[in-house]
Amino acid sequence: xxxxxxxxxxxxxxxxxxxxxxxxxxxxxxxxxxxxxxxxxxxxxxxxxxxxxxxxxxxxxxxxxxxxxxxxxxxxxxxxxxx
Amino acid sequence: xxxxxxxxxxxxxxxxxxxxxxxxxxxxxxxxxxxxxxxxxxxxxxxxxxxxxxxxxxxxxxxxxxxxxxxxxxxxxxxxxxxxxxxxxxxxxxxxxxxxxxxxxxxxxxxxxxxxxxxxxxxxxxxxxxxxxxxxxxxxxxxxxxxxxxxxxxxxxxxxxxxxxxxxxxxxxxxxxxxxxxxxxxxxxxxxxxxxxxxxxxxxxxxxxxxxxxxxxxx
Numbered sequence: 258x259x260x261x262x263x264x265x266x267x268x269x270x271x272x273x274x275x276x277x278x279x280x281x282x283x284x285x286x287x288x289x290x291x292x293x294x295x296x297x298x299x300x301x302x303x304x305x306x307x308x309x310x311x312x313x314x315x316x317x318x319x320x321x322x323x324x325x326x327x328x329x330x331x332x333x334x335x336x337x338x339x340x
Numbered sequence: 341x342x343x344x345x346x347x348x349x350x351x352x353x354x355x356x357x358x359x360x361x362x363x364x365x366x367x368x369x370x371x372x373x374x375x376x377x378x379x380x381x382x383x384x385x386x387x388x389x390x391x392x393x394x395x396x397x398x399x400x401x402x403x404x405x406x407x408x409x410x411x412x413x414x415x416x417x418x419x420x421x422x423x424x425x426x427x428x429x430x431x432x433x434x435x436x437x438x439x440x441x442x443x444x445x446x447x448x449x450x451x452x453x454x455x456x457x458x459x460x461x462x463x464x465x466x467x468x469x470x471x472x473x474x475x476x477x478x479x480x481x482x483x484x485x486x487x488x489x490x491x492x493x494x495x496x497x498x499x500x501x502x503x504x505x506x507x508x509x510x511x512x513x514x515x516x517x518x519x520x521x522x523x524x525x526x527x528x529x530x531x532x533x534x535x536x537x538x539x540x541x542x543x544x545x546x547x548x549x550x551x552x553x554x555x556x557x558x559x
Contacts, residue, residue: 265467269534296470297541303548304541305509307478311490313388320391320405327409328383331416337374 259287264294272302368428372419379419383412386429389511390436396494396506397440400447407443411436426517433511434521437503441522444499467538469545477548493543497536504529505536 264287270276271284288295316324362385370378387408394407414435415422422431478486494502507518508529519529 265538266534269530269537272537293470296472297467297538300471300473300545300548301537301541303473304537304544307486307544308490308510308540309512310478311487313392314487316388316391316408320401320408321387323405324383324387324409324412328380328412328416331413332376332379335417337376 259283261287261291261294264288264291265297268298268301271298272305364428365424368419368422368424372422379416382428386432387412389429390432393433393506393511394436394440396491396510397437397499397503398443398447399495400443403440403443403447407436407439410439414439430513430517433507433513437507437521441503467542469542469549471545471549473545473548474550489544489547493540496543497539501532501536501539504532505540508533509537 264271264284267276267280267284271281271288274281276284288298315321364382364385367378367382371382390411391404391408394411395401395404398404398407411432415432422428474480481489494505497505503522504518504524507513507521508515513521515526515529515533518524518533519526522529524532
């Protein structure tokens with residue numbers, strides 16, 4: 258019988274679906290029977306989903322302008338990138 | 341101190357991004373053939389993500405700007421060293437991470453290098469908040485509020501955990517790529533990632549838990 262601590266140690270691989278079928282089945286059984294681990298697993302999964310769903314904010318205009326100034330200087334000085 | 345040296349040809353998975361008219365491989369090939377407009381298009385496509393990552397790692401606007409510039413300037417200079425053995429963006433991330441970590445180390449040179457800090461791998465303190473979340477709790481926040489909340493949660497992590505989480509779960513690099521980019525072992529990446537995920541889960545649970553549910557309600 259898997260303990261909660263053992264489940265937690267495997268949580269990454271469980272969420273990333275990188276476990277062999279037998280280990281995954283054991284973890285699945287534990288999570289179905291243990292309310293605490295079910296909550297931890299569910300909320301960790303939702304945590305990852307929230308972070309992955311965030312688009313990056315626009316770069317502030319002044320920073321953006323300076324980036325392009327620097328790139329234009331580099332392209333002018335170095336010429337075309339080449340292999 | 342761990343020195344990170346960029347091995348430009350490390351990555352072995354060959355893929356290309358073709359989405360909504362953006363063909364990464366074709367743009368890289370054109371840029372390598374001397375088409376500056378193609379390189380500019382790559383910059384336009386990725387600059388926001390590079391800046392976000394730089395800011396998340398360095399926690400500082402000035403450093404993030406330096407990282408942003410250095411990343412694309414170095415990418416332009418070394419474009420000929422990129423042989424398409426990985427996604428171009430993965431290669432770009434590796435440059436950006438290297439630059440960002442150098443900033444962190446420089447800033448903290450009088451103290452322990454953050455990525456080399458011994459990591460407490462005990463799990464006893466990482467699962468305290470056990471409560472189900474509201475249905476789609478993020479919908480209760482404006483986009484800006486949610487972004488701020490997530491930024492704060494990431495900022496609260498130790499750099500060693502933060503950097504692994506950013507690469508693996510935000511930039512969606514593999515465990516192996518994350519390990520190579522940070523000069524860490526696979527097992528170190530896995531243990532830091534677990535800690536980061538659980539700490540973030542805990543922080544978000546405090547915000548998102550269903551009203552009326554007490555912590556440990558399921559004990």
